Amino acid sequence: MAQQVRGVIAPGKDQPVRVETIVVPDPRPGEAVVRVQACGVCHTDLHYKQGGISDDFPFLLGHEAAGVVESVGEGVTDVAPGDFVILNWRAVCGHCRACLRGRPWYCFDTHNAEQKMTLLDGTELSPALGIGAFAEKTLVAAGQCTKVDPSVSPQVAGLLGCGVMAGIGAAINTGNVGRGDTVAVIGCGGVGDAAIAGSRLAGAARIIAVDIDDRKLEKARAMGATHTVNSRGTDPVEAIRELTGGFGADVVIEAVGRPETYKQAFYARDLAGTVVLVGVPTPEMKLELPLLDVFGRGGALKSSWYGDCLPSRDFPMLIDLHLQGRLDLGAFVTETIALDEVEKAFERMHEGDVLRSVVVF
Ligand SMILES: NC(=O)c1ccc[n+]([C@@H]2O[C@H](COP(=O)([O-])OP(=O)(O)OC[C@H]3O[C@@H](n4cnc5c(N)ncnc54)[C@H](O)[C@@H]3O)[C@@H](O)[C@H]2O)c1
Numbered sequence: 415m416a417q418q419v420r421g422v423i424a425p426g427k428d429q430p431v432r433v434e435t436i437v438v439p440d441p442r443p444g445e446a447v448v449r450v451q452a453c454g455v456c457h458t459d460l461h462y463k464q465g466g467i468s469d470d471f472p473f474l475l476g477h478e479a480a481g482v483v484e485s486v487g488e489g490v491t492d493v494a495p496g497d498f499v500i501l502n503w504r505a506v507c508g509h510c511r512a513c514l515r516g517r518p519w520y521c522f523d524t525h526n527a528e529q530k531m532t533l534l535d536g537t538e539l540s541p542a543l544g545i546g547a548f549a550e551k552t553l554v555a556a557g558q559c560t561k562v563d564p565s566v567s568p569q570v571a572g573l574l575g576c577g578v579m580a581g582i583g584a585a586i587n588t589g590n591v592g593r594g595d596t597v598a599v600i601g602c603g604g605v606g607d608a609a610i611a612g613s614r615l616a617g618a619a620r621i622i623a624v625d626i627d628d629r630k631l632e633k634a635r636a637m638g639a640t641h642t643v644n645s646r647g648t649d650p651v652e653a654i655r656e657l658t659g660g661f662g663a664d665v666v667i668e669a670v671g672r673p674e675t676y677k678q679a680f681y682a683r684d685l686a687g688t689v690v691l692v693g694v695p696t697p698e699m700k701l702e703l704p705l706l707d708v709f710g711r712g713g714a715l716k717s718s719w720y721g722d723c724l725p726s727r728d729f730p731m732l733i734d735l736h737l738q739g740r741l742d743l744g745a746f747v748t749e750t751i752a753l754d755e756v757e758k759a760f761e762r763m764h765e766g767d768v769l770r771s772v773v774v775f
Pocket residue numbers: 457458576577580600601602603604605606624625626627630645669670671675691692693694695718719720721769
């Protein structure tokens with residue numbers, strides 16, 4: 415029997431979001447219905463609402479979520495009703511070329527639920543990132559459910575489902591930050607701060623946080639930054655060089671997604687260092703660099719998609735580290751809100767003091 419629950423939809427380009435009744439079908443083979451306990455508000459949800467991702471309105475928003483599996487379709491064995499899970503948007507297929515080569519984090523055939531959730535009148539909804547978790551219950555592919563230690567609080571766990579994983583993974587998986595490395599992170603929102611926390615976890619000796627907002631820099635220090643640079647008044651490339659004995663950082667993580675900050679990252683690294691772009695640019699942005707500098711400075715210029723994470727490997731490990739007190743995921747939760755406050759949370763995103771608003775059910 416399909417169920418009716420409350421969920422937040424984006425009805426059309428730039429229209430305010432609203433709470434509607436959502437019809438959630440019973441899971442078929444390969445699918446699961448999850449009772450959502452918490453879901454963070456991510457910038458990507460705002461992009462969906464603004465029409466920046468696709469025109470497939472109406473969207474069912476929300477994708478940084480944790481909850482409990484309520485029911486599974488026939489033949490699903492990896493998760494069972496009652497399991498505490500974090501939802502992921504990388505349910506790998508196991509059969510594509512990337513998966514077969516042992517690099518499943520590049521899987522290009524990831525799974526989502528096949529059935530559609532709908533409005534009461536039958537209008538099909540497009541779930542954000544194939545999840546749609548600003549809803550009391552949601553239908554996903556079973557592979558989108560990653561079991562983790564249930565003693566963690568859902569509002570903290572859910573954040574690993576997107577932005578925090580993207581940042582930690584940008585440092586650890588993509589940037590390969592290791593013991594003794596110097597790291598600079600440009601842009602200290604939720605993603606940049608997670609890159610700072612990940613760098614600390616990996617044993618970086620020096621972590622330089624760069625932002626244009628002092629409140630963000632203060633928070634970055636709490637996350638593990640050893641030095642901060644406000645690039646509104648100071649040239650960040652020079653400042654980073656000065657703080658690294660004149661060399662530049664071994665790894666520079668760009669977590670803004672703009673050409674000028676990418677250039678800063680490019681020049682702020684040591685020779686043969688690594689740049690990781692985790693910030694997402696818009697289609698009209700262009701980058702111009704002397705090709706000789708690209709050659710002459712060597713090293714690696716990488717992009718990080720979802721922190722190059724493999725949810726089944728990374729989520730349980732990071733939750734365990736959190737429970738051991740080695741990774742303060744709670745520090746990313748600025749406020750908890752109700753389902754009907756998502757629109758307000760979007761407005762607050764532009765204020766400097768919010769890392770994550772989290773809807774709790
Ligand atoms: N690659 C991925 O898989 C992935 C996943 C999630 C989010 N993202 C992207 O990561 C980026 C950051 O996300 P977020 O949630 O942290 O956003 P956010 O808005 O919370 O943080 C951005 C930060 O950058 C700072 N900033 C803005 N302009 C700057 C400049 N010129 N110099 C230095 N700092 C500047 C802001 O003050 C803010 O602190 C976004 O582009 C987002 O789309 C990527």
